[in-house]
Amino acid sequence: MGAIYLVRHGQASFGAANYDELSERGAEQSRLVGFELLRRGVRFTESRSGSLSRQRRTAETALAVLGDGLSAKEDPRWNEYDHVDIARHHAGGAGQDAADPRAYQAVLDTALTGWVRAGADGPCAETWPEFLARVTGALTDLVGALGKGEHGVVFTSGGVIATLCGALIGAPETGLLTLNRVTVNAGISKLVSGRGGVTLLSFNEHPHFEADAAKLLTYR
Known part of the structure; x- marks a missing residue:
C-alpha cells in the first residue's frame, strides 16, 4: 500500500x-x-x-x-488560499501583527467562516468551492x-x-x-x-x- x-x-x-x-x-x-x-x-x-x-x-x-x-x-x-483577499472581503481586512497573532487568528477565523458560507457566489478571486x-x-x-x-x-x-x-x-x-x-x-x-x-x-x-x-x- x-x-x-x-x-x-x-x-x-x-x-x-x-x-x-x-x-x-x-x-x-x-x-x-x-x-x-x-x-x-x-x-x-x-x-x-x-x-x-x-x-x-x-x-x-x-x-x-x-x-x-x-x-x-x-x-x-x-x-494556500489567499488569506489577504479573504480577510478583505469577509472580515473588513486586517494586517498581520507579529505582536498579537491571536487577534489576527480571530479575524482569519471570521473571514474563513464567511468565505465558506458564501460558497460559489463569494466575492473573492477564488471561492471556497474552487479552492x-x-x-x-x-x-x-x-x-x-x-x-x-x-x-x-x-x-x-x-x-x-x-x-x-x-x-x-x-x-x-x-x-x-x-x-x-x-x-x-x-x-x-x-x-x-x-x-x-x-x-x-x-x-x-x-x-x-x-x-x-x-x-x-x-x-x-
Missing part, C-alpha cells in the same frame, strides 16, 4: 513586509522534518510543492537532508502518478492539509475551520492509498518537535 506524506511548510515571516519567506526558525524546522522523514526510512518516488516561496524552500531543505536526489515538482494547485476542487484535484493527480506501493511527499500549507484531511473524513469545511487552527509548522500528515481509495492515517504528527526541539514548535 502506498502512502502520501503532506508536510506543512516551516514558519513563514508572520508580521513582516513579505510573509512568504521562511524565518530562521522555519528553515530549522524544515531541516528537522527532513531528518524525521529520513528516520522513517521511506523511499519517495514523487514529490510536489506549491509555487509559494515558503513551500519551495521547505521542500528544498527537507529533500536535501534525504539526499536521494529527489526534487519537488512545482504545482500551484498546492498553494476545494483545486486541492482535491492536485491530490487525485498525485495518487494517479504513484505506482503500486510507491510513496509521495508534498510540501504545502496548513489550509490545504486541513481541507484535504477533512475531506477524507467527509467534512472539508470542518477541516478548514477547525483542523487548520492546530496545524504545526513542518508537521506531517499521512494518507494511504489502496484499492479502497485514499484514507487519512494520521494528522499533524510532530514528534520531531518534542524534548530538546520543543522550542521550535510553532503554529504560525
